[in-house]
Amino acid sequence: NAGVTQTPKFQVLKTGQSxxxxxxxxxxxxxxxxxxxxxxxxxxxIHYSVGAGITDQGEVPNGYNVSRSTTxxxxxRLLSAAPSQTSVYFCASxxxxxxxxxxxxxxxxxxxxx
Amino acid sequence: xxxxxxxxxxLSIQEGENLTVYCNxxxxxxxxQWYRQEPGEGPxxxxxVVTGGEVKKLKRLTFQFGDARKDxxxxxxxxxxxxxxxxxxxxxxxxxxxxxLTFGTGTRLQVTL
Numbered sequence: 001n002a003g004v005t006q007t008p009k010f011q012v013l014k015t016g017q018s019x020x021x022x023x024x025x026x027x028x029x030x031x032x033x034x035x036x037x038x039x040x041x042x043x044x045x046i047h048y049s050v051g052a053g054i055t056d057q058g059e060v061p062n063g064y065n066v067s068r069s070t071t072x073x074x075x076x077r078l079l080s081a082a083p084s085q086t087s088v089y090f091c092a093s094x095x096x097x098x099x100x101x102x103x104x105x106x107x108x109x110x111x112x113x114x
Numbered sequence: 115x116x117x118x119x120x121x122x123x124x125l126s127i128q129e130g131e132n133l134t135v136y137c138n139x140x141x142x143x144x145x146x147q148w149y150r151q152e153p154g155e156g157p158x159x160x161x162x163v164v165t166g167g168e169v170k171k172l173k174r175l176t177f178q179f180g181d182a183r184k185d186x187x188x189x190x191x192x193x194x195x196x197x198x199x200x201x202x203x204x205x206x207x208x209x210x211x212x213x214x215l216t217f218g219t220g221t222r223l224q225v226t227l
Contacts, residue, residue, distance in 0.1 A: 004156070031211065040123070042202060043157070043217035050211045058214065090156050097144050099206045099213035100164065105156025 002026050006091050006106035012114045014082040021076040021109050023091030029104070032074040034066065036087040037108075043090065049074055076109070081113045083093045117141050118205055118218035124167045126224045127193055136200055143205030144213065146179050146186045151200040152200045172200045 007022045025032065033048035035058075045058030049068040063085060065077040074093075078085060089109045094101035121136045135147070145164045149157035161170050163179035163186065170177045174197075176189040186203055203218040 015115045021215070026150075035217070040219060042118070043204075045214060048212075048214065056212065059216075071195075088195035092156070095209050097209065097213045098215045099209045100162060102147070102162070103149075103204075103215065105158070107155050
């Protein structure tokens with residue numbers, strides 16, 4: 001069972017570069033989300049989607065774009081990387097609602113912006 | 115603004131000891147989840163509590179949701195090295211499909227022999 005797959009696992013960018021973090025799930029989950037994890041801050045929600053074609057902002061959306069053209073995929077785009085975006089990024093999905101469904105997480109992408 | 119504060123931030127104990135981790139907020143949540151995360155991996159769900167005052171047990175782990183649904187605790191009895199990890203609480207706001215989870219600041223637990 002693949003679950004939630006994130007690529008790449010590690011990435012180094014220079015300030016101003018752009019890139020896309022990939023996320024795919026094979027569980028037919030409607031809900032998908034992106035979090036960033038920083039020391040002492042827990043996980044903070046960047047963007048989320050409740051189904052194909054529907055996206056919304058979380059707590060820290062600035063500097064990031066998302067799209068949801070299929071149920072399976074939910075890529076996160078960094079438009080112009082900044083050192084403040086150095087973090088570990090997690091994609092997570094659940095069946096329908098985060099209220100009562102467990103979030104299934106990928107293993108993360110560690111991003112460093114120099 | 116961090117809505118969910120966990121305490122303690124770090125905890126280092128010996129095998130066999132008991133411990134309690136707290137998750138506090140001034141906001142009311144519709145449900146509260148606890149996750150454990152190991153290095154290099156994503157968090158994994160331990161339990162979900164929904165009703166105020168609810169208590170759930172998972173082997174040596176006991177979870178309680180506060181009566182007012184603003185706080186929660188995790189108690190581990192006779193800790194083992196396998197309990198080592200980062201414990202995260204997460205509160206849900208709303209009950210529909212757009213319900214969002216807010217995560218706590220985390221408690222890093224180390225259990226030594």
